[in-house]
Amino acid sequence: MLCCLRSPLFMMFRFRTTPLPPGPKPWPLVGNLPEMLINKPTHLWIHNLMSQMGTDIAHIRLGNVHVIPVTCPEISRKFLREHDAVFASRPYCMSAEVVTKGYHTIFSMPVGSRWENTKKIIASHVLSPVKHHWLAGKRLEEADNLVRFVYNQCVSYDKTGMVNVRTVAQHYCGNVIRKMLFGRRYFGTGKEDGGPGVEEEEHLEAIFTMLKCLYSFCISDYLPWLRRFDLDGHEKVTREATMIAGKYHDPIIEERINQWEKGTKTAEEDLLDVLINLRDADGNQLLSKDEIKGEVTELMVATVDNPSNALEWALAEMLNQPEILEKAVEELDRVVGKDRLVLESDIPNLNYIKACIREAFRLHPFAPFNVPHVSISDQIVSGYFIPKDSRVLLSRKALGRNSNVWEEPLEFKPERHLNNNGAKVELKESELRFISFSTGRRGCPGVTLGTSITVMLFARLLQGFSWELPPNQSKIDLSEAGDSLFLAKPLVALAKPRLPKNLYPVN
Numbered sequence: 001m002l003c004c005l006r007s008p009l010f011m012m013f014r015f016r017t018t019p020l021p022p023g024p025k026p027w028p029l030v031g032n033l034p035e036m037l038i039n040k041p042t043h044l045w046i047h048n049l050m051s052q053m054g055t056d057i058a059h060i061r062l063g064n065v066h067v068i069p070v071t072c073p074e075i076s077r078k079f080l081r082e083h084d085a086v087f088a089s090r091p092y093c094m095s096a097e098v099v100t101k102g103y104h105t106i107f108s109m110p111v112g113s114r115w116e117n118t119k120k121i122i123a124s125h126v127l128s129p130v131k132h133h134w135l136a137g138k139r140l141e142e143a144d145n146l147v148r149f150v151y152n153q154c155v156s157y158d159k160t161g162m163v164n165v166r167t168v169a170q171h172y173c174g175n176v177i178r179k180m181l182f183g184r185r186y187f188g189t190g191k192e193d194g195g196p197g198v199e200e201e202e203h204l205e206a207i208f209t210m211l212k213c214l215y216s217f218c219i220s221d222y223l224p225w226l227r228r229f230d231l232d233g234h235e236k237v238t239r240e241a242t243m244i245a246g247k248y249h250d251p252i253i254e255e256r257i258n259q260w261e262k263g264t265k266t267a268e269e270d271l272l273d274v275l276i277n278l279r280d281a282d283g284n285q286l287l288s289k290d291e292i293k294g295e296v297t298e299l300m301v302a303t304v305d306n307p308s309n310a311l312e313w314a315l316a317e318m319l320n321q322p323e324i325l326e327k328a329v330e331e332l333d334r335v336v337g338k339d340r341l342v343l344e345s346d347i348p349n350l351n352y353i354k355a356c357i358r359e360a361f362r363l364h365p366f367a368p369f370n371v372p373h374v375s376i377s378d379q380i381v382s383g384y385f386i387p388k389d390s391r392v393l394l395s396r397k398a399l400g401r402n403s404n405v406w407e408e409p410l411e412f413k414p415e416r417h418l419n420n421n422g423a424k425v426e427l428k429e430s431e432l433r434f435i436s437f438s439t440g441r442r443g444c445p446g447v448t449l450g451t452s453i454t455v456m457l458f459a460r461l462l463q464g465f466s467w468e469l470p471p472n473q474s475k476i477d478l479s480e481a482g483d484s485l486f487l488a489k490p491l492v493a494l495a496k497p498r499l500p501k502n503l504y505p506v507n
């Protein structure tokens with residue numbers, strides 16, 4: 001009987017008779033692309049459509065691609081846990097192809113042995129606990145530079161203490177990953193006060209442009225024959241940003257490969273050395289030059305967005321609710337004290353800080369949707385037929401704001417993440433009640449590094465400085481940008497040093 005139920009004929013019958021998730025009626029050939037194009041930004045159109053239909057899962061046909069957005073944790077877990085093996089692939093699309101120069105990164109590779117092997121290699125040789133520990137000194141240098149840069153904005157004679165928090169947070173993340181990868185903070189000569197030089201500004205802008213373009217709703221991803229016309233201009237923007245990043249990365253990578261080949265470099269000092277020296281059991285190099293370049297871009301892109309966006313939003317929310325800010329600072333004073341700067345070894349004990357970060361990830365994710373997951377075969381999920389090659393988009397925004405899961409979902413309340421039993425707070429959220437590092441085969445391999453960077457960013461800024469609203473301002477405007485989930489205006493706040501002077505790093 002059981003084998004009858006699994007027979008190909010029976011499965012075909014089941015697939016044929018099971019409905020697609022609800023969604024707007026598609027036009028012939030173009031599907032719902034016309035609606036997508038007149039309802040920008042697309043993420044708002046999709047979310048509005050779903051709430052009007054009262055559904056947590058939808059089917060939207062864009063060109064001939066089935067797009068399946070999901071807004072509740074139960075159904076999300078079915079995709080990423082119960083049927084993870086079916087939904088672990090990624091789409092072929094313009095932005096991923098251009099940014100990764102032909103899918104040379106883990107996040108962009110379709111499921112298969114190449115992706116599996118590369119992910120295993122990077123997880124066990126590059127993002128491993130041993131390598132994380134090895135590079136602790138480099139991360140500490142950048143945590144010190146973060147404090148120095150903000151301090152210099154408070155005390156220099158012409159400075160007011162007004163700090164652009166977005167700039168500080170984004171550049172700290174960029175500095176950490178550049179230092180870990182290339183052993184340097186600056187591509188050029190940098191700035192005396194610890195801030196970014198023009199090169200770092202250009203580099204980071206290019207990385208954030210790449211992030212904005214990646215998997216954005218580009219016409220040619222749904223009607224590939226239109227690609228050469230680049231109707232929405234996405235390809236031009238993506239190519240320019242990729243070229244700028246390459247202008248900084250490639251000469252360093254090529255020179256380093258040369259140094260190892262000529263034998264003028266013999267000791268590994270950073271992750272680029274590690275990537276170049278990866279070998280299989282027979283001593284053959286594991287990554288080609290293009291793959292090394294792809295991996296460098298991947299590690300840059302993966303590191304800068306989530307931590308900096310979480311810090312900016314959380315601090316904006318906390319400036320409007322100073323009691324939360326006080327609790328976070330009280331925890332730092334209790335756990336670390338005021339005689340030394342907070343260190344990575346304090347992270348396990350900073351539960352309130354981690355609760356603030358989880359709350360920022362929940363309420364203010366960097367992107368509206370998770371990276372797309374593509375199905376490798378037909379599947380029935382939650383009573384709906386999901387055709388092969390569907391692109392499943394878990395909504396980071398709607399999961400975190402789902403009122404069936406979260407009380408007062410639009411309120412910033414870190415307390416909801418504290419464990420009653422006193423257990424340590426973690427940034428991971430495997431139940432997908434919101435998305436931090438996601439879960440399953442495609443789950444993020446950078447949890448340890450991502451946690452260290454994010455917690456140190458929060459903890460150093462809150463321990464080192466008291467933060468206030470700018471003069472003549474009674475509240476921070478918490479509007480979203482609209483075309484993205486960024487705070488509409490970069491957060492500017494007043495910082496004042498709060499520790500003994502000798503603790504502030506001078507260079």
Ligand code: HEM
Binds near residue numbers: 119436451
């Ligand atoms: C707080 C920081 C971070 C957050 C919140 C985060 C979150 C995520 C998310 C949501 C995904 C997509 C998972 C999915 O498809 O279901 C992902 C994938 C990925 N992340 Fe992270 N990440 C962070 C930091 C990092 C860091 C520091 C690295 C490495 C330097 C990294 C490397 C990757 C890679 C390589 C993937 C692709 C995995 C795959 O496709 O198999 N991430 N991350």
